[in-house]
Amino acid sequence: MPAGAAPDAAQAAPATAPPRKPTVIDVARAAGVSPATVSNALNDRRYVDAGTRESVREAARRLGYTPNLRAQRLRTGQADSIALLSAMPFAVAAGPSRLGFLMEIAAVTATLAIERGLALVLVPPLDQPGPALQRLGIDGALVLEPLADDPNVAHLRARGVPVVTIGRQPGAENLAHVDLRSGETATLLLDHLRAAGARRTGLLIGGQPRNSYVETEAAYREFAACHGMPALVRRADEREGEAAGEAMAAAMLAEDPALDALCVPVDAFAVGAVRAVRASGRRVPEDVRLATRYDGLRARNCDPPLTAVDLHLDRIAELAVELMLEQLAGAPPRVSLAPLPDLVPRRSSVPAA
Amino acid sequence: MPAGAAPDAAQAAPATAPPRKPTVIDVARAAGVSPATVSNALNDRRYVDAGTRESVREAARRLGYTPNLRAQRLRTGQADSIALLSAMPFAVAAGPSRLGFLMEIAAVTATLAIERGLALVLVPPLDQPGPALQRLGIDGALVLEPLADDPNVAHLRARGVPVVTIGRQPGAENLAHVDLRSGETATLLLDHLRAAGARRTGLLIGGQPRNSYVETEAAYREFAACHGMPALVRRADEREGEAAGEAMAAAMLAEDPALDALCVPVDAFAVGAVRAVRASGRRVPEDVRLATRYDGLRARNCDPPLTAVDLHLDRIAELAVELMLEQLAGAPPRVSLAPLPDLVPRRSSVPAA
DNA sequence: GCAGCTTCCTAAAACGTTTTAAGAGGTTTC
DNA sequence: GAAACCTCTTAAAACGTTTTAGGAAGCTGC
Numbered sequence: 001m002p003a004g005a006a007p008d009a010a011q012a013a014p015a016t017a018p019p020r021k022p023t024v025i026d027v028a029r030a031a032g033v034s035p036a037t038v039s040n041a042l043n044d045r046r047y048v049d050a051g052t053r054e055s056v057r058e059a060a061r062r063l064g065y066t067p068n069l070r071a072q073r074l075r076t077g078q079a080d081s082i083a084l085l086s087a088m089p090f091a092v093a094a095g096p097s098r099l100g101f102l103m104e105i106a107a108v109t110a111t112l113a114i115e116r117g118l119a120l121v122l123v124p125p126l127d128q129p130g131p132a133l134q135r136l137g138i139d140g141a142l143v144l145e146p147l148a149d150d151p152n153v154a155h156l157r158a159r160g161v162p163v164v165t166i167g168r169q170p171g172a173e174n175l176a177h178v179d180l181r182s183g184e185t186a187t188l189l190l191d192h193l194r195a196a197g198a199r200r201t202g203l204l205i206g207g208q209p210r211n212s213y214v215e216t217e218a219a220y221r222e223f224a225a226c227h228g229m230p231a232l233v234r235r236a237d238e239r240e241g242e243a244a245g246e247a248m249a250a251a252m253l254a255e256d257p258a259l260d261a262l263c264v265p266v267d268a269f270a271v272g273a274v275r276a277v278r279a280s281g282r283r284v285p286e287d288v289r290l291a292t293r294y295d296g297l298r299a300r301n302c303d304p305p306l307t308a309v310d311l312h313l314d315r316i317a318e319l320a321v322e323l324m325l326e327q328l329a330g331a332p333p334r335v336s337l338a339p340l341p342d343l344v345p346r347r348s349s350v351p352a353a
Numbered sequence: 354m355p356a357g358a359a360p361d362a363a364q365a366a367p368a369t370a371p372p373r374k375p376t377v378i379d380v381a382r383a384a385g386v387s388p389a390t391v392s393n394a395l396n397d398r399r400y401v402d403a404g405t406r407e408s409v410r411e412a413a414r415r416l417g418y419t420p421n422l423r424a425q426r427l428r429t430g431q432a433d434s435i436a437l438l439s440a441m442p443f444a445v446a447a448g449p450s451r452l453g454f455l456m457e458i459a460a461v462t463a464t465l466a467i468e469r470g471l472a473l474v475l476v477p478p479l480d481q482p483g484p485a486l487q488r489l490g491i492d493g494a495l496v497l498e499p500l501a502d503d504p505n506v507a508h509l510r511a512r513g514v515p516v517v518t519i520g521r522q523p524g525a526e527n528l529a530h531v532d533l534r535s536g537e538t539a540t541l542l543l544d545h546l547r548a549a550g551a552r553r554t555g556l557l558i559g560g561q562p563r564n565s566y567v568e569t570e571a572a573y574r575e576f577a578a579c580h581g582m583p584a585l586v587r588r589a590d591e592r593e594g595e596a597a598g599e600a601m602a603a604a605m606l607a608e609d610p611a612l613d614a615l616c617v618p619v620d621a622f623a624v625g626a627v628r629a630v631r632a633s634g635r636r637v638p639e640d641v642r643l644a645t646r647y648d649g650l651r652a653r654n655c656d657p658p659l660t661a662v663d664l665h666l667d668r669i670a671e672l673a674v675e676l677m678l679e680q681l682a683g684a685p686p687r688v689s690l691a692p693l694p695d696l697v698p699r700r701s702s703v704p705a706a
Numbered sequence: 707g708c709a710g711c712t713t714c715c716t717a718a719a720a721c722g723t724t725t726t727a728a729g730a731g732g733t734t735t736c
Numbered sequence: 737g738a739a740a741c742c743t744c745t746t747a748a749a750a751c752g753t754t755t756t757a758g759g760a761a762g763c764t765g766c
Contacts, residue, residue, distance in 0.1 A: 021513075022751055033715045039754055047713055054557040064511065069490045070427040071752035074721050080423070080490050081434070083476065103456045110477040117488045119474040121434065132467045137422045137433055159419065301654040377723055387746045392724055400743055424722035426749050 022063040031059035078326045079139035081119035082110055082321075085152050086144050101294050102144060105166065107143065108317035113246070116325065128154075134159070140324045142166060147182075148209035162327035166320050168211045168335075176323045176333035178316055182212035182265075183219035185309055185341050189263050189291045190223045192307065196349045197288050198261030202232040202247065202252045204273065206266050216265055232256055236269055245269025249276035251289070263350075265293040271302050272316075274348070290348040304347035312339045375416040384412035392689050395420070399530045404602075408522075417619045426490070434472035434610050435677055437462055438505050453499060454647050454666075458519065461670035462495065469678065487512070493677050495519060498533075498677035501562035517681035521688075522562045529686035531669055536603040538662055540642045542616050545660065551614030551642050555585040555600065555605045557626065559619050565646075569618055576678050585609055589622055598622025601685045602629035606641070614702075618646035627657035627701070643701040657700035665692045 028035045033056060040046045048056075056099040059065075073080050086102045110120040110139040120347035123141075126132050133155055141156050144234055145167040153172070156163050165177040186203075193201050203220045205213045217233055217298055235250055236244040245268055253259055253276060262277075264270040270292035292299055295308035306348045327333060357478075378431045386409060394409035412418075424516055426432055430512045435482075439455045451644045463473040471492075479485050486508055498520040499506050506525070509516050518530040546554050556573045571584055577584040578633035587605055589597040598621055606612055606629060617623040630641045637657055645652055648661035672689040680686060 024754095025752080034618065035752090036716055036718095036754080036756095037407075037714085040715085043754085045754090049714060052714080066487065067426075068752050069488065070423060070430070070432070071721090072754080073490070074421075074427045074723085074751085075753045076450050076756080077423070077721075081472070082471075084475075106459075107477055110475045111479075111561050112490070112708085114476065116477070119434070119436070119476075120470040121490050122437075122459055122463045122475045123472075124460055126464075126467070127644070136467070137432070139422075175641045182539070223545055236426065258508070295649055298654070301651075303656065344388040377720080389724080389726095389746055389748095390744085393745090396724085400745090402744060405744080421722050424751090425724080427721085427753085428723045428725080430751075466728085484729090571723095 010105050011206060022065045026063055027060045030063060031056045048303040076239030079118060081121050081138050082113060082140040082142060082324055083123045083138040084119040084142045085123045086125060091314050095319050102309040103143060104313045105317055109315045109321060112318055112321045140328055142320050144150055145210050164320050164323045167315060170209055170211045170214060176327055178319045178336045178338050180212060181237040182215035186216040186219040187223060190344055191341055193261040193291055196289050198209060201260050201263055202230060202259050204234050204248055204264045204269055206265060207235040208238055237264060241268045242272035246276045249273035253280050261289040262292055267292045267294050267296060268297045270306055271298060274302060285349050285351055295344050307346045308344050309341035310344055311341045317338050358461045362407060375418045379416055380413050380418050382417060384409045386535050395593045422444035432492045434468060434474050434488045434491050435466060436476045436489060436491045437472040438476045438494055438496045439478060452665055454649060457666045458497060458670050461667045462674060465671055465674045493681055496675050498565060517673050517676045520668060523567060525563045526685055529680055531672045531689045531691050533691050535564060535568035537630045539569040540576060541696055545696055546614040546644055546702060549642050553582060553612050554614040554616055555612050557587050557601055557617045557622055559591040560588040561591055593617060595625035598625030599629045602626035606633050615643040616644055620647050620649060623659055624651060627655060638702050639705055648697050660699045660702040661697050662694035663697055664694045668692050679690050
């Protein structure tokens with residue numbers, strides 16, 4: 001900046017108006033009332049004379065007044081933003097397996113949040129959760145399908161930030177979450193496969209300690225016991241994507257050649273499983289029926305398209321946001337039950353008509 | 354509330370401690386210093402004696418003090434967060450066409466932002482941009498491929514929020530943006546198609562006033578003139594997704610049966626175009642070569658996989674964040690040039706070896 | 707003529723932080 | 737021995753809003 005000019009100009013002549021945003025005080029002055037009345041008038045609170053209200057509004061409009069959010073929030077103590085953390089690496093290899101899932105949740109959550117005056121902060125997976133999370137101005141956090149010992153959740157809870165998880169955290173007590181009802185989802189898929197003619201269904205799930213896998217496996221074992229079916233459960237590493245699914249499915253088919261169906265909740269694995277089935281000389285769905293969980297682009301674009309379930313992610317996101325608002329309001333953690341998913345039958349389990 | 358009980362209880366016995374969050378004042382009292390010193394000690398500002406600093410830190414830790422972000426933000430005027438707005442509808446039909454694109458940008462941007470102490474707020478497309486955006490506490494906004502008269506951009510600029518667009522806004526002056534070099538991208542694709550044997554290439558772009566289409570069309574017309582090729586440009590409505598692409602591609606093939614290639618930047622349209630080509634009894638790529646722009650799940654999952662370009666979205670996001678930081682620091686708007694994209698040839702333009 | 711109710715409005719006190727301006731000691735410099 | 741300059745600390749003033757606790761005026765009813 002120029003050396004001698006500034007101080008004089010600033011002191012002597014505020015001729016060129018300093019471009020300060022108008023405040024409630026400016027509006028009050030302009031309308032000839034008190035700041036309190038301006039606040040009441042603009043927020044439809046208390047008794048304010050209709051004429052006064054109009055003139056305040058008019059003054060506010062004329063001055064281009066917009067309330068200072070930070071002041072408003074300090075005063076009211078209301079939340080202004082929540083975070084959405086994915087426990088799953090953002091780019092699972094180059095194959096965006098969970099990307100669709102996360103993104104759908106993010107999209108719906110962002111919409112709901114914004115309608116309630118909350119901003120949704122997207123938090124990518126971090127090497128060091130601590131330092132970066134700390135400086136994040138959030139009032140609460142939504143965590144998607146956390147692992148048993150999720151460091152993000154631990155950090156947030158230690159910090160006293162309200163946490164709501166979508167899908168229960170294995171082993172966690174007293175943590176608000178939306179119960180995804182993975183057991184029932186699994187049963188839905190298994191029943192469908194059976195109705196489609198399957199008599200021997202294998203289960204292929206992910207290797208990380210996620211609650212949905214635990215529940216899915218339990219439901220599967222019960223289903224197997226119920227129907228006198230031998231249980232075959234295998235795990236593959238989610239980080240390896242479709243290839244891991246293909247390899248493990250091939251191993252399962254080799255191990256038990258009588259398998260006539262595979263329940264594969266992880267969509268990337270399911271796509272790999274289709275390849276494995278074909279590589280073994282069998283057909284989908286005539287010889288081996290397939291079903292997966294998340295009905296995303298991957299399931300739909302697969303050849304044949306994969307039978308999946310509509311999890312009603314919009315509703316799930318809504319429940320999560322509700323739980324979050326409750327906690328922000330000081331209520332104790334609570335559990336919400338997600339709606340039961342609906343089956344979306346496709347050609348991977350039922351032959352084309 | 355009960356009539357007689359409350360006042361007595363409140364006045365006489367705060368036996369059951371009111372669970373109030375500790376403030377800077379509590380810490381000051383505990384450490385035997387003033388609030389100002391607490392602030393200075395915790396934020397490494399000014400001269401604070403090392404011993405004092407430590408005892409303040411200790412007191413803060415003991416009391417479980419965390420600064421009130423709303424107060425901090427009111428005082429400093431900073432929100433430490435920027436928004437990412439997609440100008441494109443979030444769920445383009447049920448097929449998340451741009452979802453991958455936006456998500457890739459969002460993931461990279463979020464990571465970069467967080468490393469710089471900024472939170473990334475995800476803003477979904479809104480029916481009424483005004484009211485919701487107004488309630489958003491952000492310091493700046495990144496807008497993805499804005500339309501010519503984008504209401505979000507208008508709103509933000511009117512509000513005085515620094516805006517950086519990814520892809521120039523058609524018609525906008527003095528707006529910081531990352532130049533996506535869509536013209537050069539188009540030329541890259543057209544050259545590739547020609548090298549693959551195409552002699553008559555049609556162009557199918559989106560109908561909304563987006564700068565990338567303008568540049569793409571210009572590059573195409575120049576290419577056509579250069580090679581003495583008749584120009585055939587058609588537009589389809591992005592909101593209709595693959596179906597619109599299929600219908601328009603079919604119309605183009607009918608109109609000019611000699612077409613032996615289609616350049617289709619919108620990936621959803623390109624997938625539709627594959628179907629149209631086949632429906633007309635032709636083969637991809639032997640009879641009609643196809644190329645699209647964004648190399649996402651859609652392009653890869655298509656049958657045959659679509660030739661596309663690697664836009665280097667990570668670098669683009671980085672440039673955008675840089676521009677944003679500059680503006681936040683008070684620098685004037687500036688333009689950054691994205692790196693040139695790299696071709697990713699696939700079977701939609703070159704037959705399998 | 708005053709108690710009690712309404713309706714409209716306001717002064718002042720929050721909310722919890724950072725910053726400003728200044729003060730208290732102490733050391734150095736002329 | 738006063739002026740100048742450190743280093744450390746603090747009281748008080750912001751930041752811009754909402755809320756609290758009344759107050760003033762105009763009624764009604766006795």
